Amino acid sequence: xxxxxxxxxxxxxxxxxxxxxxxxxxxxxxxxxxxxxxxxxxxxxxxxxxxxxxxxxxxxxxxxxxxxxxxxxxxxxxxxxxxxxxxxxxxxxxxxxxxxxxxxxxxxxxxxxxxxxxxxxxxxxxxxxxxxxxxxxxxxxxxxxxxxxxxxxxxxxxxxxxxxxxxxxxxxxxxxxxxxxxxxxxxxxxxxxxxxxxxxxxxxxxxxxxxxxxxxx
Amino acid sequence: xxxxxxxxxxxxxxxxxxxxxxxxxxxxxxxxxxxxxxxxxxxxxxxxxxxxxxxxxxxxxxxxxxxxxxxxxxxxxxxxxxxxxxxxxxxxxxxxxxxxxxxxxxxxxxxxxxxxxxxxxxxxxxxxxxxxxxxxxxxxxxxxxxxxxxxxxxxxxxxxxxxxxxxxxxxxxxxxxxxxxxxxxxxxxxxxxxxxxxxxxxxxxxxxxxxxxxxxxxxxxxxxxxxxxxxxxxxxxxxxxxxxxxxxxxxxxxxxxxxxxxxxxxxxxxxxxxxxxxxxxxxxxxxxxxxxxxxxxxxxxxxxxxxxxxxxxxxxxxxxxxxxxxxxxxxxxxxxxxxxxxxxxxxxxxxxxxxxxxxxxxxxxxxxxxxxxxxxxxxxxxxxxxxxxxxxxxxxxxxxxxxxxxxxxxxxxxxxxxxxxxxxxxxxxxxxxxxxxxxxxxxxxxxxx
Numbered sequence: 001x002x003x004x005x006x007x008x009x010x011x012x013x014x015x016x017x018x019x020x021x022x023x024x025x026x027x028x029x030x031x032x033x034x035x036x037x038x039x040x041x042x043x044x045x046x047x048x049x050x051x052x053x054x055x056x057x058x059x060x061x062x063x064x065x066x067x068x069x070x071x072x073x074x075x076x077x078x079x080x081x082x083x084x085x086x087x088x089x090x091x092x093x094x095x096x097x098x099x100x101x102x103x104x105x106x107x108x109x110x111x112x113x114x115x116x117x118x119x120x121x122x123x124x125x126x127x128x129x130x131x132x133x134x135x136x137x138x139x140x141x142x143x144x145x146x147x148x149x150x151x152x153x154x155x156x157x158x159x160x161x162x163x164x165x166x167x168x169x170x171x172x173x174x175x176x177x178x179x180x181x182x183x184x185x186x187x188x189x190x191x192x193x194x195x196x197x198x199x200x201x202x203x204x205x206x207x208x209x210x211x212x213x214x215x216x217x
Numbered sequence: 218x219x220x221x222x223x224x225x226x227x228x229x230x231x232x233x234x235x236x237x238x239x240x241x242x243x244x245x246x247x248x249x250x251x252x253x254x255x256x257x258x259x260x261x262x263x264x265x266x267x268x269x270x271x272x273x274x275x276x277x278x279x280x281x282x283x284x285x286x287x288x289x290x291x292x293x294x295x296x297x298x299x300x301x302x303x304x305x306x307x308x309x310x311x312x313x314x315x316x317x318x319x320x321x322x323x324x325x326x327x328x329x330x331x332x333x334x335x336x337x338x339x340x341x342x343x344x345x346x347x348x349x350x351x352x353x354x355x356x357x358x359x360x361x362x363x364x365x366x367x368x369x370x371x372x373x374x375x376x377x378x379x380x381x382x383x384x385x386x387x388x389x390x391x392x393x394x395x396x397x398x399x400x401x402x403x404x405x406x407x408x409x410x411x412x413x414x415x416x417x418x419x420x421x422x423x424x425x426x427x428x429x430x431x432x433x434x435x436x437x438x439x440x441x442x443x444x445x446x447x448x449x450x451x452x453x454x455x456x457x458x459x460x461x462x463x464x465x466x467x468x469x470x471x472x473x474x475x476x477x478x479x480x481x482x483x484x485x486x487x488x489x490x491x492x493x494x495x496x497x498x499x500x501x502x503x504x505x506x507x508x509x510x511x512x513x514x515x516x517x518x519x520x521x522x523x524x525x526x527x528x529x530x531x532x533x534x535x536x537x538x539x540x541x542x543x544x545x546x547x548x549x550x551x552x553x554x555x556x557x558x559x560x561x562x563x564x565x566x567x568x569x570x571x572x573x574x575x576x577x578x579x580x581x582x583x584x585x586x587x588x589x590x591x592x593x594x595x596x597x598x599x600x601x602x603x604x605x606x607x608x609x610x611x612x613x614x615x616x617x618x619x620x621x622x623x624x625x626x627x628x629x630x631x632x633x634x635x636x637x638x639x640x641x642x643x644x645x646x647x648x649x650x651x652x653x654x655x656x657x658x659x660x661x662x663x664x665x666x
Contacts (some may be wrong), residue, residue: 081453
């Protein structure tokens with residue numbers, strides 16, 4: 001899952017990035033409102049973590065302008081704890097509101113919940129036949145026995161499972177598991193899918209020739 | 218003396234009314250009495266004159282009363298009708314000569330004039346040859362009328378007083394009712410509901426002005442409260458971000474085994490955040506002391522040039538980091554003040570000038586005497602302050618860009634503190650700025666050369 005963090009306090013942005021990455025997210029950081037809005041508009045992030053007091057463009061403006069074109073889930077992460085600020089943020093289209101200081105675990109859990117709700121699959125455990133994908137614990141079981149997956153492999157499985165029944169393109173997969181810093185080749189996606197098939201069974205992922213992959217319910 | 222305005226008003230009202238009505242009543246009463254007695258006295262006097270005229274002096278010096286019987290008929294005979302007039306005559310020696318009532322059958326002692334004796338009115342006047350004539354009659358009827366009149370006056374007066382007091386009670390109640398309303402409104406204004414105001418439209422009298430004055434006071438209170446609330450909220454915001462850094466860093470570091478390099482980096486991050494918090498807390502403390510007037514400024518003779526030179530050399534690394542050229546043109550000027558505070562003020566201005574500058578920009582600091590003032594000018598070629606923000610730059614926690622300077626370690630309190638320091642030293646601070654071209658801050662302090 002790929003998340004955009006719009007935060008101007010550099011050390012905090014780095015910590016949020018690290019915290020989310022260690023929870024299995026790919027993270028991009030935008031240091032001000034303008035670049036944050038640009039990224040959020042031009043890439044399909046699974047969620048945006050947005051500070052309110054930002055240089056160039058404040059968080060509320062970013063939110064309003066983003067909402068005009070996109071429904072990416074937005075979590076406001078801010079030092080402003082007044083009720084009026086929370087109401088304004090949520091009423092302006094934010095999906096969640098978390099005040100600083102915060103627990104990294106809580107932030108990650110809230111972002112995961114946002115993404116599940118946005119995909120209209122609020123159950124954290126996804127079942128595909130005998131395969132169980134626990135998006136909260138980040139674990140996969142096949143026939144009740146745990147299966148070891150790397151973080152990236154899990155990210156691909158999670159993405160396909162969240163969009164089960166739908167076509168998921170290679171670009172989508174690539175965009176969701178790698179952040180901007182990634183300089184990997186696009187055929188890594190095929191490599192990951194091959195490994196997943198090996199661990200979870202050949203029939204789990206269907207290839208749509210020339211377009212991408214699909215997981216059946 | 219009185220617990221209620223209404224009671225007090227009524228008391229004085231009643232007192233004054235009583236005095237006025239009393240005086241009026243007394244005047245009327247005595248006037249009436251006088252006019253009643255005037256008629257009686259005139260009749261008695263005429264009769265007495267007639268009696269006196271009928272006294273004849275015999276050649277041997279004795280007195281005789283002419284037409285004695287005819288005159289006597291006008292007067293009550295002894296033991297006769299009580300209400301009829303009566304008379305008595307004494308000769309010069311005081312021996313009773315004639316009388317129509319037995320009681321006058323004794324030497325005269327009475328003085329000349331009129332008098333009221335019990336229920337009788339009597340007039341005494343001198344007759345011929347040293348004789349004395351007294352004529353009198355009963356005045357029961359007049360006295361009864363007079364009593365009746367007194368009763369009317371007292372009754373009417375009492376009625377008027379009662380009515381007036383009832384009216385006064387009502388009017389006083391009406392007059393003080395707005396006070397009651399204002400009291401209620403003022404009581405409703407509390408720290409949790411400072412927006413409540415007294416309805417001025419309903420009270421257009423002197424009380425209306427009182428209400429307006431109170432409302433203005435409430436306005437000032439509300440503004441002060443708002444400022445305090447915003448200040449507290451701002452202070453909390455300023456501390457929350459570094460606190461979030463410390464917490465997130467610690468949580469992540471502890472969540473699993475890390476390399477020593479990662480731990481080192483983590484500590485460095487937390488140290489930086491702690492320094493940020495320290496800067497904010499120090500600034501808050503300074504301002505709290507400034508507000509509390511316990512700042513304890515020292516008063517020393519300070520050579521501003523030395524102080525500015527020291528400060529600039531301390532800030533040289535910042536200028537280097539920001540790639541800004543710092544220049545100083547200073548004459549020696551002395552001021553009286555607290556060198557630590559003054560250094561802080563200068564450092565705040567120069568730090569801002571270096572921090573919000575462009576790469577390759579300049580910071581020009583000049584110090585020179587100007588009449589009775591020492592003038593310190595800090596000019597930069599930086600990003601400037603937009604016109605709309607200029608009135609607010611001295612506000613606590615105000616930042617031109619919401620997030621500007623936070624990463625750089627600024628507390629958002631620097632200019633507020635600087636202004637306080639300068640003004641506490643009897644000086645003034647002003648600035649001019651153009652967005653994109655730079656800002657020039659000027660401090661004037663009274664010289665102490």
